[in-house]
Amino acid sequence: MTKVSKTGKFLGVFALAMINVSLICSLRGLPTMAEYGLTVVFFLLVSIILFLIPVSLVSAELATGWPKQGGIYRWVKEAFGEKWGFAAIVLQWVQNLVFYPTALAATAAVIAYMFNPALASNKYYTLAVIIVVYWLALIINLRGMKISGKITSIGTLLGIIFPGVILIVLGMVWVFSGQDLAIPITAKGFIPNLLDLDNYILLTGMFLFFAGMEVSGVHAKEVKNPTKDYPKAIFSSGIIVAGIFLLGSLAIALIIPASEISLTAGIMQTYTAVLDKFSIGWVVPLIAILAAPGMIVQVSSWIAGPSRGLLVTAEQGDLPPFFHKMNKNNMPVNIMIVQGVLVSIISLIFILMPSVSSSFWILTALAAILYLTVYVIMFAAAIKLKYSKPNVPRPYAVPGGKIGMWIVAGIGILACLSAIFFGFFPPSQLSTGDIGRYEGFLIIGFLVLASIPFVIYAFKKDSWKKKIRVD
Numbered sequence: 001m002t003k004v005s006k007t008g009k010f011l012g013v014f015a016l017a018m019i020n021v022s023l024i025c026s027l028r029g030l031p032t033m034a035e036y037g038l039t040v041v042f043f044l045l046v047s048i049i050l051f052l053i054p055v056s057l058v059s060a061e062l063a064t065g066w067p068k069q070g071g072i073y074r075w076v077k078e079a080f081g082e083k084w085g086f087a088a089i090v091l092q093w094v095q096n097l098v099f100y101p102t103a104l105a106a107t108a109a110v111i112a113y114m115f116n117p118a119l120a121s122n123k124y125y126t127l128a129v130i131i132v133v134y135w136l137a138l139i140i141n142l143r144g145m146k147i148s149g150k151i152t153s154i155g156t157l158l159g160i161i162f163p164g165v166i167l168i169v170l171g172m173v174w175v176f177s178g179q180d181l182a183i184p185i186t187a188k189g190f191i192p193n194l195l196d197l198d199n200y201i202l203l204t205g206m207f208l209f210f211a212g213m214e215v216s217g218v219h220a221k222e223v224k225n226p227t228k229d230y231p232k233a234i235f236s237s238g239i240i241v242a243g244i245f246l247l248g249s250l251a252i253a254l255i256i257p258a259s260e261i262s263l264t265a266g267i268m269q270t271y272t273a274v275l276d277k278f279s280i281g282w283v284v285p286l287i288a289i290l291a292a293p294g295m296i297v298q299v300s301s302w303i304a305g306p307s308r309g310l311l312v313t314a315e316q317g318d319l320p321p322f323f324h325k326m327n328k329n330n331m332p333v334n335i336m337i338v339q340g341v342l343v344s345i346i347s348l349i350f351i352l353m354p355s356v357s358s359s360f361w362i363l364t365a366l367a368a369i370l371y372l373t374v375y376v377i378m379f380a381a382a383i384k385l386k387y388s389k390p391n392v393p394r395p396y397a398v399p400g401g402k403i404g405m406w407i408v409a410g411i412g413i414l415a416c417l418s419a420i421f422f423g424f425f426p427p428s429q430l431s432t433g434d435i436g437r438y439e440g441f442l443i444i445g446f447l448v449l450a451s452i453p454f455v456i457y458a459f460k461k462d463s464w465k466k467k468i469r470v471d
Helices: 013-024 027-034 037-065 072-080 082-112 117-121 123-141 145-176 197-209 213-222 226-255 266-277 283-315 333-351 356-388 401-423 435-458
Strands: 002-005 008-011
Touching: 008 013, 013 213, 013 226, 027 037, 027 082, 027 145, 027 197, 027 226, 027 266, 037 072, 037 197, 037 213, 037 226, 037 356, 037 401, 072 082, 072 283, 072 356, 082 117, 082 123, 082 266, 082 283, 082 333, 082 356, 082 435, 117 266, 117 356, 123 283, 123 333, 123 356, 145 226, 145 266, 145 283, 197 356, 197 401, 226 266, 266 283, 283 333, 333 356, 356 401, 356 435
Parallel strands: none
Antiparallel strands: 002 008
């Protein structure tokens, strides 16, 4: 519910919490989390405390202190100058190029269960669906934000809530009907082996699934009492998201043996196992028919945002004139087309890796490494601004002043750097093929993609700063 004051409307705690949930809650990560088994409880808490809370609180302070358009580009620019601001926003855009194939691979698996579940593990089918669906979604987005905005709520309902609720309910039915469990429920099972490298490797992917909360930081100034209400909204949304992630991932872990979990089709595997057990397997294609469009729409709703964020840098003269072009619907057409070409090229990894699951993981790891690098820059910028611009009004500020910022942002930086380090190692649960090729792809991929903003900036010209063209 929205609160109203004499000066206008304010977001209530519940409304802001729901915004946060819609931004970061995605079901594509549940099969990966299910690999943890019962210890997912521990690692979800670690992700929330070491990553989600620091990102949320720091981005809220930055967003209320520098609320103008630009987001992370403006925050980092204020701290370290235009070059690093440009690097941060481009890296955020680049990681989305790697993210899209993983989201659409999960969508391809759902579509496969409409007519032939075996296709969910077919590399060529998965690649075809990724490319076709992505370009169709891009074309829709080129028609403008009005159309894209209308379908976002549909995507949230059909792509997250609907399949998520079904998954959790089926998991409860399986457990309480006395069916055999893939893992035993014991007190010892909740305690992780902290000497197992694989636990830390998978944690890198979990951090990525919690990413995106900085986007909601722009709403911190829209609550009546940012100091009290924003943290309440953060903790509320964190509990909701953690609950969905926990119950959903446990449903998969308790029903499907870890060695058989597909990172893209794990949810559909669970649907099939339970419904077949009760002789109503014919319902699975119907669920897929309803869920697939929602998942497609959910991905579609993310396509325009990063491109429009990059357009802010074009207005500052940080991108060549080619990227300044806008169509009649006020969409950055050339940026979006280049984005589509790069997504298509990156998606080719699905035919180079041993399996669909291994392709999904390596792209998840690369996206996480890139995004976590952006967060390291953001945390460092927040600390710097505490000293370089202490007099800028911040309706919401991280508790504890400079010391509080060092603690919160410092925890975030250490957590991100640790996850980046472990992200370069392949998990033993997956067959990733030759380790040299795996490591080579991640290292070269990171270096090439991370160098893009610095290469562009090195060739920057004064003539690039021109009025955005509308054709």
